[in-house]
Amino acid sequence: MNPDRILVRAPTWIGDAVMATPVLRALRHSYPHAEIVVEGRPLLAELLAGLDSFDRFLPDPGGGAIAMVSRAARLRREHFDWAVLLPDSQRAALGPFLAGIPKRIGYAHDPSGAGSSPRPWTGRTATASGFPFR
Secondary structure, three states: OOOOOOEOOOOHHHHHHOOHHHHHHHHHHHOOOOEEEEOOHHHHHHOOOOOOOOOOOOOOOOOHHHHHHHHHHHHHHHHOOOEEEEEHHHHHHHHHHHHHHOEEEEOOOOOOOOOOHHHHOOOOOOOOOOOOEE
16 A cells, blocks of 8 residues: 655754665655655754655654653654654654554664564565665
8 A cells, every 4th residue: 555644754963864865765756646754853954955855844853751742742643654764763763653653664673663563574584785674
């Protein structure tokens, strides 16, 4: 099933965010009719503003537990179908998990289980550029 609304959690650091722009282009190419929303640190909004591979930027100023609950509530109201989690962090994964986004695509080694949706084991591992994916 193709998603109607995709959340992409941008990396924290500027250089990492720049290097992640091909992911945004690939998502736009693969799902041209989906609304693609990038969430990240407010300073990334201006950096990414010139790209046509996403529809809008959702600033996340960070903060503690109360800010995380607020973030999860905001994401829940957006009704995203997918969350693509580019940072390898539990903070990035926790908001979409708490928001109940049904498909979360992230790092499989996240011990909390929040980083990616449950998936069936296919019995094989593919490799892209030397990084193992399942």
